[in-house]
Amino acid sequence: MCGIYGYIGKNDAYQEVLCGLTCLQYRGYDSCGIAYFDDGFKINKAIGTLDNLPQCSEVVSNIAFGHTRWATNGEVNINNTHPHISFDKEFVLVHNGIIKNADTIKRELIDKGIPFYSDTDTEVIANLLSTLTGRIEKRIERLYKLLEGSFSLIIGHKSGKIYLIKRFSPLNILKSDDGIYISSDVSSLKDGLLYTLKDNDIIMIEKNEIIALSNTKINFKIHENKIKEFTMGKFKHYMLKEIFDTPKGIENTYYYLEKQNIRKIFKHFSEFTLLGCGTAYHSCLIGEIYLSKIVRYKVNSCLASNCEISKKIKRNHLHIIVSQSGETADCIKVAEQIKKHNGKILLITNEPSSTMARMADYKIITKAGKELAVASTKTYCTQVFVFAYISQLILNKRFRLDIQKLKNDLDKYIAKIKVNSLVNKLKDKDKLILIGKDIDYALLLEASLKIREIDYIYTIPMYAGELKHGTLSLIDKDSIVLSLNTSNDKTKLDIVKNEINSRGGEVVAVDELIDMSKFNQYFKPIFAIIPFQLISYYIALKKGLNPDMPRNLAKSVTVE
Ligand code: AGP
Numbered sequence: 001m002c003g004i005y006g007y008i009g010k011n012d013a014y015q016e017v018l019c020g021l022t023c024l025q026y027r028g029y030d031s032c033g034i035a036y037f038d039d040g041f042k043i044n045k046a047i048g049t050l051d052n053l054p055q056c057s058e059v060v061s062n063i064a065f066g067h068t069r070w071a072t073n074g075e076v077n078i079n080n081t082h083p084h085i086s087f088d089k090e091f092v093l094v095h096n097g098i099i100k101n102a103d104t105i106k107r108e109l110i111d112k113g114i115p116f117y118s119d120t121d122t123e124v125i126a127n128l129l130s131t132l133t134g135r136i137e138k139r140i141e142r143l144y145k146l147l148e149g150s151f152s153l154i155i156g157h158k159s160g161k162i163y164l165i166k167r168f169s170p171l172n173i174l175k176s177d178d179g180i181y182i183s184s185d186v187s188s189l190k191d192g193l194l195y196t197l198k199d200n201d202i203i204m205i206e207k208n209e210i211i212a213l214s215n216t217k218i219n220f221k222i223h224e225n226k227i228k229e230f231t232m233g234k235f236k237h238y239m240l241k242e243i244f245d246t247p248k249g250i251e252n253t254y255y256y257l258e259k260q261n262i263r264k265i266f267k268h269f270s271e272f273t274l275l276g277c278g279t280a281y282h283s284c285l286i287g288e289i290y291l292s293k294i295v296r297y298k299v300n301s302c303l304a305s306n307c308e309i310s311k312k313i314k315r316n317h318l319h320i321i322v323s324q325s326g327e328t329a330d331c332i333k334v335a336e337q338i339k340k341h342n343g344k345i346l347l348i349t350n351e352p353s354s355t356m357a358r359m360a361d362y363k364i365i366t367k368a369g370k371e372l373a374v375a376s377t378k379t380y381c382t383q384v385f386v387f388a389y390i391s392q393l394i395l396n397k398r399f400r401l402d403i404q405k406l407k408n409d410l411d412k413y414i415a416k417i418k419v420n421s422l423v424n425k426l427k428d429k430d431k432l433i434l435i436g437k438d439i440d441y442a443l444l445l446e447a448s449l450k451i452r453e454i455d456y457i458y459t460i461p462m463y464a465g466e467l468k469h470g471t472l473s474l475i476d477k478d479s480i481v482l483s484l485n486t487s488n489d490k491t492k493l494d495i496v497k498n499e500i501n502s503r504g505g506e507v508v509a510v511d512e513l514i515d516m517s518k519f520n521q522y523f524k525p526i527f528a529i530i531p532f533q534l535i536s537y538y539i540a541l542k543k544g545l546n547p548d549m550p551r552n553l554a555k556s557v558t559v560e
Helices: 013-027 102-111 121-131 136-146 238-258 262-267 278-294 329-340 355-359 378-395 403-416 420-426 439-455 464-469 491-501 521-542
Strands: 003-009 031-037 041-047 063-069 091-099 149-157 162-167 172-176 179-183 192-196 203-206 209-212 221-223 271-276 298-303 317-323 344-349 362-365 431-436 458-463 480-483 506-509
Touching (some): 013 063, 102 121, 121 136, 121 149, 271 329, 378 521, 431 464, 431 491, 439 458, 439 521
Parallel strands (some): 431 458, 431 480, 480 506
Antiparallel strands (some): 003 063, 003 179, 091 149, 149 162, 192 221, 203 209
């Protein structure tokens, strides 16, 4: 979580960093801050989004770095906001990650009389570094060894020199005609020459020169600007734009998949474990249904946050990790365990240069385009598309898909969905039950997450037949139950509907809001989830909430 961004060069560094941080704000927006160099570092901080920071510095500086925070250690307040400065003002730093032994180090430093002003592990790093002795590079090397956990750090020394180190958390440097850029997220960087730091690298930037202090060969590669992906175009929010991006994302994913030899990957394996968190886990559940019921593979799905791999993995067993960001800490932890036990990983991700993309044996890239709203929408649809495509491909050697038709159908379908009257009914509810069966239940887990996540409504996804086994007690005359039935068999749901109606509750069949019966059964889950995504988006608007930035959350969960 958190985003870090820096600039050293001929332009106004404060403006460059402010602009860079806007691209990273999706990673955390509890508070933010920028340090800029003017005969020593000066710091501006604010609670909330970057709009609350001073929009320019007091002087034009050529060295600056900043941070946008998702609070982990310590509540959201100015003292806990980055950048953090060491007690003796020698170092200023921003940090992404978690220091596991921060409490122990802090106690030792307090015993030595070092003062602390925040509850963060980041201030511990700054103070620890200041108490180490010797040349700065040696002190940083020592710091690296003393810290446990994950971190990427931009460290500013009072002389104006900048140092970079990282372990697990990503950090990149980009060299361009305008200067040197540093970012925790490659896609926030402009055109230029890119170097992605490796663990153990110690890099110093001094007077526009990048110097490796560790045994590192800095191999730059050409990077193309992806910043245009950070614009919303005609849309008011990223989330709505991203829902409308779905058909294009699916088309692009299809063309990408057509160029891969997917059958070859699957040929080696007969047992599969699908892993992910949150929305990505929900797409695993759809994948499990496709691969087990249609292809008849032996498949199970696991929440990466609740998975422990402690035995040697059989050669015929493939672990498929689904992660939009490729940076989710719970998935990375499982990926490490899989590697440790000689297993193979196929990663399905939207971020080809992510940490997990570097760990995986095989990769499938969803081509959804950058997703910035915290709520996953188009990436979920492309993940489901990948599973539908793979299972069809493996099942049927002659499989051909009319992708243009699918894209056009989706485009027209999304434009036609009308949810306004339902949204008006739902917006003031504090709880909502969603019922369906089989694959629809898996879809409702995702629909429920969307409504919980951005509308703060307590949602209960249920197998329809389970309602009478307890949860029916929640139904009264104010209850609305959303149902989903993408199959042709309506009987079971009709019975449940009667049970709800007789207790005064109302059932709204979301599949009846818009006709999805004519679409290919295998791709129907994509059609079925979109009305729910739109419902959650418009409820948030009616409630005056920002759908792109739900409270307490951030886009990538890079802490366990
Ligand atoms: C869903 O809307 C959330 N953004 C969240 O559940 C997310 O899917 C989860 O944290 C996993 O993220 P990943 O796909 O980047 O691994």
